[in-house]
Amino acid sequence: MSSPRFPNIRVLSAELEGWGFFLCTQKDVRHGRGGELFISVSLQDRTGLVRARIFNEAARLREEFDSGDFVKVQGRTELFNSRLQLVIENIRRVNPDQDRGQGFREEDCVLSAPRPVEEMWKELDELILHVRDPFVRELLQRITAKHVEKLRIWPAALTVHHAYRSGFLEHILSVARSALTLGAAYGANQDLLTAGALLHDIGKLEELEYDRSTSYTREGNLVGHVTLGVMMARATMAAIPDFPDVLRAQIEHLIVSHHGHKEFGAPVEPMTIEAMILSAADDLDAKINQVKQVLAEDAEGEFTAYHSRLGRVLWRG
Amino acid sequence: MSSPRFPNIRVLSAELEGWGFFLCTQKDVRHGRGGELFISVSLQDRTGLVRARIFNEAARLREEFDSGDFVKVQGRTELFNSRLQLVIENIRRVNPDQDRGQGFREEDCVLSAPRPVEEMWKELDELILHVRDPFVRELLQRITAKHVEKLRIWPAALTVHHAYRSGFLEHILSVARSALTLGAAYGANQDLLTAGALLHDIGKLEELEYDRSTSYTREGNLVGHVTLGVMMARATMAAIPDFPDVLRAQIEHLIVSHHGHKEFGAPVEPMTIEAMILSAADDLDAKINQVKQVLAEDAEGEFTAYHSRLGRVLWRG
Amino acid sequence: MSSPRFPNIRVLSAELEGWGFFLCTQKDVRHGRGGELFISVSLQDRTGLVRARIFNEAARLREEFDSGDFVKVQGRTELFNSRLQLVIENIRRVNPDQDRGQGFREEDCVLSAPRPVEEMWKELDELILHVRDPFVRELLQRITAKHVEKLRIWPAALTVHHAYRSGFLEHILSVARSALTLGAAYGANQDLLTAGALLHDIGKLEELEYDRSTSYTREGNLVGHVTLGVMMARATMAAIPDFPDVLRAQIEHLIVSHHGHKEFGAPVEPMTIEAMILSAADDLDAKINQVKQVLAEDAEGEFTAYHSRLGRVLWRG
Amino acid sequence: MSSPRFPNIRVLSAELEGWGFFLCTQKDVRHGRGGELFISVSLQDRTGLVRARIFNEAARLREEFDSGDFVKVQGRTELFNSRLQLVIENIRRVNPDQDRGQGFREEDCVLSAPRPVEEMWKELDELILHVRDPFVRELLQRITAKHVEKLRIWPAALTVHHAYRSGFLEHILSVARSALTLGAAYGANQDLLTAGALLHDIGKLEELEYDRSTSYTREGNLVGHVTLGVMMARATMAAIPDFPDVLRAQIEHLIVSHHGHKEFGAPVEPMTIEAMILSAADDLDAKINQVKQVLAEDAEGEFTAYHSRLGRVLWRG
């Protein structure tokens, strides 16, 4: 393997030879129509995903790795139907002890938020410190303390937006920033907005299962993150002595109404200025995150291809 | 007051003179265009509502009662714009001690379910006794024990269906009967269906405030009965030792999905046969209750007038 | 062909060798990219469908059978892209006389309702005998007598629900059971409900063409089963002396309104309690039949894959 | 009654005294808030409707007429809340024999299509004579012959469009003219378009009851004009020897699909160019008839008031 190491997937181009460390997120062994064996593979690093194929020595290489493994890969890139594809010449499971010497780091192989976690965590701490109402501050401190592990690494969704390591944290911080500036303009209660931004999706920590890849938990499917989130918040508030009833109702309302419209499955619709601001900030942040992903993945031309979830083409400006 | 006592409101006709005991649910003092004072009143007994007016001695009679009072009324009925109206000649607050001798009973003056409460309560008990799963049975016994008072008298809604005393109990029993026979036909889990029928609207005990008349509580407005109901059920299940996780998720799913469709604000949609049966039984029971009310109130002709919530006329058959 | 006979398709697993009798419902002769001939085939027995491929001797075997034939097949099963596939080594048309000795029966090779037809037919007879109104009973007897053949074997739909031999009969009996128990609870007219359940889809006997496989007739496409059904019912009622006008209108209303909502193409919406019950029972039965099919076909995991027509994942419970 | 006769209602203005013959379509006896009796009345002639009130001698005049009577009225017009109102000084039932001498004619007192019936009927005859296909021509001749009476006087709807005497005939002729010119442009089958235009609403002859005023029949409510119309057409076609099956299906399709979209309760949607043209011509004619009525009734200003069924204001141009 004397060829150079591949750059990050987001900047990978065609007609390169090289090697790299990746997370394998899919492995399908197939037979071609002529009967020959080949393997269809998906690889991931912190910046993106790439499709790969094994045509040579597929029978031997199929034993060398499984879906879910970190892998070391050697091969070359090409365009297939206008999309980038990596043709794998060699592949094997990572041996962490040995490969760390060559620069292997788990966190470099998992799709991740662009900002460093430590920096985001510090911003979260400061947001909470700026809360004036002692009950709200206590609530936020208890919830973040209880879920430190998940809060640092959870994605914000399975596929739609911020669907990568630490995407949850990135999303709630971004919503908080937007909601607080809007709230300042409209004279809204900033403590409530901070609570709403940090807690509106808190149920996703129970709705989703995340360990390199993301899936729904049983409760996630059956109960959904909105209801799970209200219950998590209520349980924590119930444990704080003298937590005021009105304040509790306000915070629960922010969570339960944050999808904004009945048609989107919101059990109640926003009835306060704070709930309206939170819902708008959440919706906008999710949309802009999608736009940025689409623009990054669809790299050519003044306009992107038609995006079916957004229902339009996007303009690179 | 030598005239006869009025019959029940549901069978009251025009051109009668008489007296009766009622609950006054609305009292508006107005001035006619000629400046004369008159009072617009709504009266209720266990069978229905009637509009009333005070034209004579309005200045004196306005002091004799308020909205929310039980009242003794003397007057005559007439048709006004094709609707029945009671013209009040005399009215005063009920004096319970004195008027009981004349047959005054509070429960006769409040709009109520047609079936006696005791009979319905016995049916509820038997439904719970037939539950085989000990955890489900325990859950239902605890919840009914905790909310005996409200379960006996609460209405099922503010205005749409079963909007009268003990309407809640009437509705959940009716849904249970339907769901259990449907469940038998489709081989569904009957214990889950009993739990779903009895608990699907349980949040309404916190969503609504009821004391002769019905209103929304703060939590009812801000959080809504679906989410409140899941929290009530979870709190009770959490207190039962060894309550199985899967069972808890099943019961929470029944509550959270019972509105059937995202467009109706259901945070999740039915994912099991039991949840589909429950949602269908609930929807049908609410609709048929409305139909029966419309047919009772709109007493003439083969077809009723156009009913805007149902979006159609109804046929008396 | 000394290998064992395959089990029913519903319980077929990968990596088996064997032989079996099937109905061939699709046959596509193709060329691979290397130019080699292969044949894509769909096979069916009473319990399900399986995809098959012929790679060896395709040029010779293509002459041995056609789409629509009952066939004898020898081969082995395998997984292809996680779905079961049968690789055919040998295939030929069934020779009924000769193959009956080996256990060939036509009815075992056509996708069918799980309950035996005779048992269902007996239930239908009894339902009609229990009708009290002599006109309704006469109507149902005449219609069933006239359409005996189709009523026994027709499917209930092309693809959505009960889309197999005798699915029509299975569906109307199931709707009748549900409607009658619901009707008993709500004091509805049971004779009308029986008529509605048995007749609501009667137009499908003219809408669909069924002979092993299902298609739309010209009238089915152009007029639709709702209108065709009303016409069939009216023609039969017109031939019964003194059939009451009101009764005829009631029965026609049940048929014409059974899709429940204008948005679903119902020319009128249910205006009676019977029509509401029928529409709810029909909708629920169609949904539950779909759910049972999805759960049977999607055999792994606690939750099924996302089902696009139902718009959700399903829970195995 | 020496004052002048009122002009037609459509050109009636305020501040006139006079007398006239009208149809009374509504009569409500009420008490004012001061207890005084007054009568609210609606009057109609062939050109429009006007609201009327009786303040003087209401007790005596209430005995002189009923809703549904042709009446002779004396009074004066005024504006009330910017709308024209007739204050009645004297009113009595028409005595046909005696009043004919003063110019009373029934047909002048019933809201009617602007074109004379004879002229429209002649146009209908010619349309049918121009049909080339003998089966279609026979069908149209039989149906028009059978329903001569209703075809001449029926309205096209209860309230929405062409809701006046002979409105049905006016509407189908107008649809025919549009459909035929469109059909000529697109090379469509003109005989089918003539049949579709004349028959698409034929079920309304059974859906509506008309005798000076319009109401729904039982069958109209329960079955609806689309399905009734298909049955009327089929019954007539069945009686014509050798009527071709395909032709029958085409004509039934035109009727059953003419509402154009499932959302509007069309059991099937247009599948042929003829059905698309018919549906467009029908929709446009209904809309333009509404527009012309709104412009006629809302006589002031460049734009009309907001019209809730059309969902917009209209421009007088």
Place this chain on the structure above:
Amino acid sequence: MSSPRFPNIRVLSAELEGWGFFLCTQKDVRHGRGGELFISVSLQDRTGLVRARIFNEAARLREEFDSGDFVKVQGRTELFNSRLQLVIENIRRVNPDQDRGQGFREEDCVLSAPRPVEEMWKELDELILHVRDPFVRELLQRITAKHVEKLRIWPAALTVHHAYRSGFLEHILSVARSALTLGAAYGANQDLLTAGALLHDIGKLEELEYDRSTSYTREGNLVGHVTLGVMMARATMAAIPDFPDVLRAQIEHLIVSHHGHKEFGAPVEPMTIEAMILSAADDLDAKINQVKQVLAEDAEGEFTAYHSRLGRVLWRG
């Protein structure tokens, strides 16, 4: 008129006697059922609207003023059906010269934005000065210079939001503040956001006619403010030498897409992050302005009455 001057309408309470200057926005002369004349009036000052009635000397007072006049009014306030009403004892047209001595000022009698115009205008100037792109700055300077008069006093809508003097200016500044802070968070082009905020509704200057009261212009009805706005912007840009094509397209896109969704009549949907931010900021500002008005007008209780445009009750918090 020795009674005290009324306070501002927004803080007016029942059971006061006094006098004040107002704009009369509606005057309807009616007859009561007893025949007596009375006048229904709407009055306005810079803080709100109040309903008024004239019962005494209506015949004389009807000559003293017209709708559209500034008036001096003497009377007393009362509650009628729970809403405040002013019973007028005396009323006459304002005589500006004479009444100015008593404190009459036109601008105090017209419903107005709460912030002083001069302060808002200064903010507008600064926003434009902060634009870095010289073409955008030039565009904004030219458009504001051209429309100084209207920009200072126009309302933002006929009824929905900011429907008062200078409401347009208040709205675009508020949208600009929100859009710029959101834009900063998402790295959007701030110059474009400033242009979008100031120009998105510019067509309303031609869509609406405003002179104390607001109405639609002919072009407003027929063409609509979205299209009018694009044309105004394009005309101004066309007059600026070398205005870049791409920049022009960006600005036109911001205007044409600002309603956000096709369903709301947006000819195109936002295709850039800037357009998404602008649309969200505009929607939120309109909603919050409505909420504030509702809360101000519906002054009692924890929750407001149901608000039909917003489709919910609001919480005072």
Place this chain on the structure above:
Amino acid sequence: MSSPRFPNIRVLSAELEGWGFFLCTQKDVRHGRGGELFISVSLQDRTGLVRARIFNEAARLREEFDSGDFVKVQGRTELFNSRLQLVIENIRRVNPDQDRGQGFREEDCVLSAPRPVEEMWKELDELILHVRDPFVRELLQRITAKHVEKLRIWPAALTVHHAYRSGFLEHILSVARSALTLGAAYGANQDLLTAGALLHDIGKLEELEYDRSTSYTREGNLVGHVTLGVMMARATMAAIPDFPDVLRAQIEHLIVSHHGHKEFGAPVEPMTIEAMILSAADDLDAKINQVKQVLAEDAEGEFTAYHSRLGRVLWRG
């Protein structure tokens, strides 16, 4: 190449050998699973599109042509998965000078409207000459004069309807014919209808880019043809001295409202009879053009396959 020349694509059948001139609209070089190179190609002539494949000598032939070239092709036709496919044996770029001798003409190789352009242009001229209002006539003459080139060759849309050379001209003439006959029936302003038909889509001349194939321009995506069209019309009208304001508003209203409903992105809805007629004629013409294409492409059976945009199957009649 001694084989015969292929017939037009619309009438091409399977199992033919031959040669022809085409436009190549797509060229994808791929590798099969066995590694072999093949080329996927789309070919076009004036009557339709056909899919083609190069299996032999792909490595050499890939150099012989590109997407966008006119090509000379030799090969044979076959069915693949029931669709026609051309297997190319030889292919090269057209050499215009040399190939014209063999009958090559550019216009025969580009998908085109069935009517000759000259004939359509003459019809356009006559339509304009029949306009009575001199301003309208002047407007139409100026606009057609300015856009002669595009008006003759532009398609009416990217994919939906009239998506071929001169489809724009074909569409506006067809809409004009329909609108004028409908307008005659309803007494509408024929000059306005002519203007509306010819100008309603005029913005498409700037929305689309067409040079053998069609794409959206930047302005097309960002501003859309409705708004672009109004601006083009206004600019032309502004240059005509004394063009009446009302007339200009009428014409702009026709363009801006022609999509008929807010839900389809129409900024305003039709407010005049002319606008309603135009919108109906436009919608019908687009639909019928689609139907004709579907019927032409889906050549077998009484009914077509399900068409997802139209949401139905179509009947060949």
